[in-house]
Amino acid sequence: MSDFVLLATTGLALGALYFLAASGLSLIYGLMGVLNFAHGAFMMVGAYAGWLTMTDLPPSLSVGVRLLVAAVVAVALGAAVGVVVEVVLIRPLYRHHIQQVLVTVGLSLASVAAAQGIWGADPRPVEKPDWMSGTTSLLGARLPTDRFVYVVAALAVLAGLLALLRLTRLGLIIRAGVENRTMVQALGIDVQRTFTIVFAIGGAAAALAGILYAQYAGSVSPAQGGSLLIFAFIVVVIGGMGSIVGTAVAAVAVGLVQQLANYYAASGVGDLSVVLLLALVLLLRPTSLKGATA
Amino acid sequence: MTSPAQSGVNPDATTEARLRASSVSRASTAAAGAARPASAALTPEASGSVPSPSATATSAPTSSTRAQALARAALPLAVLMVLAYLPYVPTELPGILPGRVNGPGSLQLLATCLVMGGIALSYDVLFGRTGLLSFGHALFVAAGSYLLTISLSTWSLPLPVAVLLALAITGVLAVVVGGIALRVGGIAFAMVTLAFAQAASIVVLRNPGGVTGGEEGLTLEREALPSLLVGVANAPYRYWLALAFVTVAWLVVSLLVRSRAGHAMAAVRENETRASVLGLGTYRVKLLAIVIGSLLGCLGGIVHALVLGGSNPHLTTSEFTLALLVMVVLGGAGSTWGALIGGFLYAYADARLVEVSGSSLLESLPHTIGQVLSQPLFILGIIFIVVVYFAPSGLTGLGGRLIRKGRST
Structure with a gap:
């Protein structure tokens, strides 16, 4: 039982990280139709x-305070980089979806290589x-405390995004844009x-x-973003591309399946079963992917 | 021809004609202007509604068609002959190739570049010809490479059987993966293919039962190979093998593009809805493109393993597919020359840009900038972005445009 609780918590925490990575991806895809490969670079x-x-x-500050400051800096910088990239x-490549994807691919290659060159x-x-x-x-069960931090962070982001989407005028525009972008434009908005935001x-x-994944892994490396990105893609597809709640559910499912299968079957089976899950979803409910409401 | 059908065929007819016109114009510069009248005769037709090469043949005089066909075949043949002769060229090209042209180092480098060109060509069947943005092509290349090495070492099969087995399994894999992934279109298709390739990559890296060799990769079983393909002294034979693969890929793609299936692929690329309304089975057309592209990619993987003497897990990663995408776009998507040259140049730059890192130019720059610029992928990524913005038809498209511009003034 304690094993199961530990695995479930870890799976949940992993799902929380996947959600953080996938939520932006899903919104960007839903609203703009851009598959953002540079998302790994953002991470x-x-x-x-x-x-x-x-x-x-200064090392006189405690690690926790420094981590908090670092998180604020990272989030601010991530937002700034997002704006600049957009x-x-x-x-300039508006409406050229394939070219937009290509540009983000080039950006991700170049930025990972740059980080590799510097650090x-x-x-x-x-x-x-x-x-x-x-x-x-x-x-x-004795559970690592950091797992709860990831879950709380993801819940906070989920609540914030839902509040933004459901309660504000901006959220209204985003939801309308995901549904029918041309119509929103035709109404003079x-x-x-919104794309930039x-x-x-x-x-x-x-x-x-x-930054949270770096805590989870205990280290930073240039390839980290890319490996997280692939699971984020899978989460976005399973979650219905453009739906925040769907992304959250899919992220938890993917995280749990991965952890449990990795433990109870064999190491590596979890990663495979995630892909199997994706194939199953595609075969059983292909219509769920053609668009969703935010 | 009714007007909707005409408008349905027109876009790909014009692109086709444009491609042909550009290839003829390049060929004509090589053949000292012999085919110039033919290309002049073709250009006005490009704006008309000529849907297929056969129609061109009936409307143009027979002699110029023959000259045109000859000119079209002349350049590839000339290039092929020059490349095939390279192992007899003892000159040194300092800075361009390591050592003599026919030295083992140079030939190995050239062979790798040629294989990459051929693999890029196989990816272009999906991306450039059919408009399928697949992020899973690495799966099929790696399948070719690994199935060959595994069947030679673990299953100790003879080489011909191993090659056939690799092709057969990859074909089945392409039908299954393509069949599932094609249930969704566009960007979702890209993500699903990516997921499958990633699954394969995980399997290879986990090294189940010690079969795939994990991160170390697998070396080829030397005893199972004909002695001509083994050893440093036999580098020319491996080079010719790579050249043969590129020739096969070139022929297959050229024939495919001229066939009915190729035209259907172009129609799907230009406007899938229109193609399906016109009664084309777009699902089957796309699946065919995936299977042909995958089989060519598998063959490329097999030759890659033979040339490099083993399988490398890098072939399975999503970075490899991204590299293929970069190659094709860099050279020019939807053009046989483009994909080939793109793949060749990418592999060459990837291997040779490392040399730049030791150059004096970089040492004069500040430390950090020099370190960033010493990363081949950084430079290639930036070039790639620039090409996407300023030369959407790739380097060959850019070259063709410059040639045409030079002639018109």
Whole structure:
């Protein structure tokens, strides 16, 4: 039983990270039709910005405070990078979906290579606050505390995004845009501005995912973003491309399936069963992917 | 011809004619202007509604068609002959190739570049010809490579059987994966193919039962190979093998593009809805493109394993598919020359840009900038973005445009 609780918590935490990575991806895809390969680069930006901030802050501050400051810096920088990428690279290619994908592919290749050139390909260790590396007892299982941090962060982002989408005028425009972008434009609403904002949100969430994933892995490396991105893609497809709630459910499902199968079957089976899950969803409900409401 | 049908065929007819016109114009510069009248005769037709090569043949005089066909075949043949002769060229090209042209190092490099060109060509069947953005092509290339090495070492099969087995299994794999992934279109298709390729990559890296060799990769069983393909001294034979693969890929793609299936693929690429309304089975057309592209890719993987003496897990990664995409776009999607040259140049740049990192130019730059610029992928990524923006038809398209411009002034 305690094994199961531990695995479930870890799966949930992994799902939380997947959700953070996939939520921006899903919104960007739903609204703009752009498959953003540079999302891995956004995560990398977050992870490295966090790592650099933590090492540059005076060591007299406690690790927890430094991590908090690093998270704020990473999120701000992620949002800024998202805005720059949208304005400089994506906007000129408006309506050329394939070219937009190609540009983000080029950006992800170049940015990973740049990070490799500057900081090397090897993982760099990241400090972890003491209270996060401890364990918490729950239902007879000793659970690493950091898992709860990821879940809480993901829940906060989920609540924030849902509030934004359901309660604000901006959210109304985004939801309408996901449904029918042309109609929104025809009504005289500036969708361009929403694109930039959605990219900023996506960049911020991805940067948060990046810094938290670095905590989860205990290190930062250039390839981290890419490996997280692939599962984020799978989550986005299973979740219905453009739906935030769907993304959240899919992220949890993927995280749990991966962890449980990796433990109860064999190492590596979890990753495969995630792909199997994707194939099943495609075969049974292909219509769910053709568009969804945010 | 009714007007909707005409408008349905027209877009791909014009692109086709444009491609043909550009290839003829390039061929004519090589053949000292012999085919110039033919290309001049073709250009006005390009704006008309000539849907297929056979129609061109009936409307143009027979002698110029023959000259045109000859000119079209002349350039590839000339290139093939020059490339086939390279192992007899003892000159040194400092800075371009390591050592003599016919030295083992140079030939190995050229063979790798040729194989990459051929694999890029196989990817172009999906991306450039049919408009399918697949992120899973690495799966089929890796299948060819790994199935060959595994069947030679673990199952100790003879080489011909191993090759046939690899092709057969990859064909089945292409039908299954393509059949599932084609249930969704566009970007979702890209993601699904990516997921399948990723699954394969995970399997290979986990090394189940010690079969795939994990991160180390697998080396070829030397005893199972004909002695001509083994050893440093036999580098020319491996080079010719790579050249033969490229020739086969070239012929298959050229014939495919001229066939009914090729025209159907172009129609799907230009406007899938229109193609399906016109009564084409678009699902079957796309599946056919995936199977043909995958089989060519598998063959490329087999030759890659033979040339490099083993299978490398890098072939399975999504980065490899992305590299294929970069090659095709860099050279020019939907053009046989484009994909080939793109693949060749990418592999060459990837291998040779590392040399730049030691150059004096980089050492004069600040440390960090020099380190970033010493990454081949950084430079290739930036070039790729620039090409997507400023030369959407790739380097060959750009070259063709410049040639045409030079002639018109």
